[in-house]
Amino acid sequence: MTKQLESAFAEASKLSETEQDLLASRLLAELAAEDGFDRAIAASSDKLDLLATQALDEHRAGLTEELDPDRL
Helix, strand or coil: CCHHHHHHHHHHCCCCHHHHHHHHHHHHHHHHHHHHHHHHHHHCHHHHHHHHHHHHHHHHCCCCCCCCHHHC
16 A cells, blocks of 8 residues: 555544545545446447547548637
């Protein structure tokens, strides 16, 4: 465990049981969401490769334009 995580857990241990449970639930939900995102990206890598290739082809063909944040 890293020093920073140890420090976070030390601070969390000072919270009430209710607050600790809430923090634990949030942490577990965040970890589950991160895992779900990683799986979704891995499962769609072929689609992402195709989209990237298409985007590069369009750019090389001069079909793209520079993004102007002031026009968003």
